[in-house]
Amino acid sequence: MPQLDLMTSLAIETFAHAIQAIFLIGFASLLMYYHRYYQRDYLRYWSFACFAFGPSELIRAALAGSAMIAPESALSWSGGLQGVALTFQYLAIAFIALGASCAAFNSRPQTYWQYVAYAVSLISGIISYFWLEPTISYVGSTPNAGFMRFLVTGAALLIIGLFMWRKLGSGIGPKLVSGGFFSIGIKNFLVLSVILSLPANAVDWVLSFQALLTVIIIAVVIVGVIIWLLESERNTAVRAIQRAEYLHTHDALTGVSNRAQLVSKIPLFIEYCRSNNRHLTIMLVGVSRFKVVNENIGIRGGDQVLKEIARRLQNFNKQPLTVSRISGDVFAIAFDHLKNRSLIQDLATELQDTLNEPIEVGEKTLSIAAGVGIARYPQHGSRSEVLLNKATIALTQAKQSHQPTITVYERGMDEMYAYLVDMEPVLRKAMRENEFTLYLQPQFDFDHQQLCGFEALIRWQHPERGLLSPAEFLPYIEQLGLSTELDDWVLNQAAAILTSWKQKFGFCWPIAVNLSAPQFQHFQLIEKMQRLLEDYNISPEWLELEITENVAMSDLHNGMSVIQRLREMGFGISIDDFGTGHSSLAYLRSLPINKIKIDRSFVSELQQNNNDATILKAMIRLSHGLGKRVIAEGIETEEQQDMLQKLGCDMMQGYFYSPPMRLQFAEQFIERQIQSNKKPLPPGEFATA
Known part of the structure; x- marks a missing residue:
């Protein structure tokens, strides 16, 4: 191997360090731009690392360049500058480690870990200042310089590279970045072994061109980061599409199927039941007075109640074919093994008992009451919407009483339900136009033998049917929620x-x-x-x-x-x-x-x-x-x-x-009193x- 003279070595060294510094500062600016656009913390830390590596390489380029011009004057202050360069290098390693932690755990490191990293970098730089011997170049320098520069940095980058390789995804981008850090660590160990074992002329060649190899590896890392970001954006888009598809078929709050998914599944259940001579049972479960629950424990508490209801339905001991949330507090469950009506009634009762068990919401304990409306295939229909409508009518009937019941759809309920729908605007109009009136019934005290009060009793002065008693309209008022x-x-x-x-x-x-x-x-x-x-x-x-x-x-x-x-x-x-x-x-x-x-x-x-x-x-x-x-x-x-x-x-x-x-008659009664x-x-x- 030909001998490399000092001036040529210094020229190569100056060029390599200068190119590496420019490359790193440019890469730092690119990473900072990506950070502002993608808002990824690891990009910011790695941008800081490049900003720290850049001045370190500039100092080395300046030392090598000044050595070519005035070797004796450069020798007097080279030790101090090399200590500063190593301090920047250790700081860059700290930023790389912090960025790797962000990328692996998807969260910013605790503040005290950041302070520890900065303190270690500073202390290592101070040690370097007192340990290094003044030299105009690392060519021919003592092993101390190689140990502080290559061994410490190489070990750190090897550990970071292995950590990222194991923790990050299998995409090409993360593998290129972690592989790049690992390669620089391996390169530094090889350089150190050359310094310690090979003859001087071989060391001159290796040490002069190793910085160019570092530039190439950094370029690979840059490409890896860009690919990583593109993969991340693509994965985000894919996840967004998958999430949209999931929300299209599932309830966002409870995670169970939504109405659209249920409607699409019921024909499959019906076909299975038809082929296997089985009956399909659709049960709608509605929470009674759920608005009161929200008012007492808040919307978030109400959400917790709905999640608990969904969990209990999914874990019900008689495993249903599906569990769906089809509206605010109404869930649907389907069974395919029930033919006997008494079995259906027993199962619905067991379901009610399961839901009626106390629910813990924060520090509060509450019990809910649930009505159950039931429709069956083939008795009540063979299409999804028909069965759901019949079950809805049955559920409306089940929730009419103060204590919700279990109701199986029966013929004639449709007409009553349709009449109820027609009655709503009529009753609202009656309230709006003051068609209701109060009648007062006297109450008497036995001991004093005199009037002691009145009870207010409502009547409806219907414009066409005349005076109506409460029995003719109050049930509809209650069913329509107008009470x-x-x-x-x-x-x-x-x-x-x-x-x-x-x-x-x-x-x-x-x-x-x-x-x-x-x-x-x-x-x-x-x-x-x-x-x-x-x-x-x-x-x-x-x-x-x-x-x-x-x-x-x-x-x-x-x-x-x-x-x-x-x-x-x-x-x-x-x-x-x-x-x-x-x-x-x-x-x-x-x-x-x-x-x-x-x-x-x-x-x-x-x-x-x-x-x-x-x-x-x-x-x-x-x-x-x-x-x-x-x-x-x-x-x-x-x-x-x-x-x-x-x-x-x-x-x-x-x-x-x-x-x-x-x-007017009540007032006449009062006047007589x-x-x-x-x-x-x-x-x-x-x-x-």
Whole structure:
């Protein structure tokens, strides 16, 4: 191998370092541009690494160039500059390591790791300054320079390259980048072995051209980064397409199939059932009063409830063919092994029990009630939309009651459902144009033998059919979800009547208003009643709020919290239709109420059935023992009145005393009471706090 003279070696060294520096600074600018466009943290760190490597190579190029011009003067300060160059080199290694961590874990390293990397770089540079001997070039320099420059850098890049090769994806781009770092590490070890083992002329050749090899490897790394970014963008686009396809067939919140996917699957299920002589059962599960759940625990809490419902349906012990979410709180599940109707009923009951188990949402525990609507193939149809429509009609029927039930589609439900749809605009128009009116039925106190209040009863003055009783329209109001709007209208009408009585008579007789279940199951009722008191300037004891016993029992936690708050505000609360529920006496003590209204079914059978008299006596005694007054409704004969009075009933209401009457007749009734010197009883007389 020919001998390489010093000037030629320095010229090659200067050229190689200068090209490498320019190349690195250009690459740094390119990486920074890519970082701004792609927002990848590893690009920023690697850009910093190139910005650190560039000055390091410029310093070496300057040392080599100055050595060609004035060797003696360059020798005096070459040691310090080489220490600075090595410090920049170690800093670049730190940035490469931080960038590799970002790329592998897709997150920025903790701040303290960044400080550790910077501190190690600085300390290594200081050590280099005191360890290196002054030399104008690495050609012919001592092994210390080779150790600090090639061994440390080579080991670091080998480790980084292996780490990236194992942790990053299998794409060409990441492999080129990690392979490039690994190659530079291998190259540095080879250079160090040359310095330690080969003769001087061979070392001169290797050391003069190794920087050019580094330039080539860096070019490969640049190409790898570009390919990596292109692959990443392509993968992102592919994932976006896959996500869009997934969302097209799946529910984004719960991960189960959506309605479109279910509709496309049902024909396949039907074909399978037809071929194997099996029956297909579609069950729609709807959460009762899910709006109340959202109001009590928030939208995010409601989302957690829906996720838990989906999880329970997917893990149901009788594995369904599919689980789908087809609307807000309605899920569909399909089974293909059920022929016997009793088996379907049992399975639906088991499904209800599974969903009714308490659900933990944060620190709260709540229970939901779910109705189940069922349609079957081939009994109810052979097309997807037909079966889903039949199941929807059955579900609507199942959710009508306060405690949702299980309903299998039956012939004739379509007509009722269609009639319900036709009734909605008619009922909304009736509310909008004040076609409803309040009738007032007097209530009397046994002890004082005088009027003690009224119950507000709604009627519909239909423009074509005349006066309609509640039985002819209230069921449709409930099914259409208009109960809250109608209750609001009744409350405002009652408050307006009380205000007019205050102005006309100077005092008021309480009016009892029967509210529907949805009102008592969310806390908006409290704010609503507060606004009502302020808007009409009335006292809370003038309004009594009635709730049926079955509604009170259906949601004790939420409902009782609302009732307790209303009682604290001063409103009278009474339980209507008491005695018809299955757990009346057991829960009587826990109800925050002040009055109990005995159902008319007990009163009507009072004379014929001794058992009813015994039950009534027990109810009245228990109620009095708990500080609650008792009112009996539906009294139609004097005999019924006498028996109830003997049993200790406090108040009475019924046609024996007066039917429900229009407002003008109720006011005439009040005037007769005033003429008889009978004024409203003090609140303590008819409402026990």
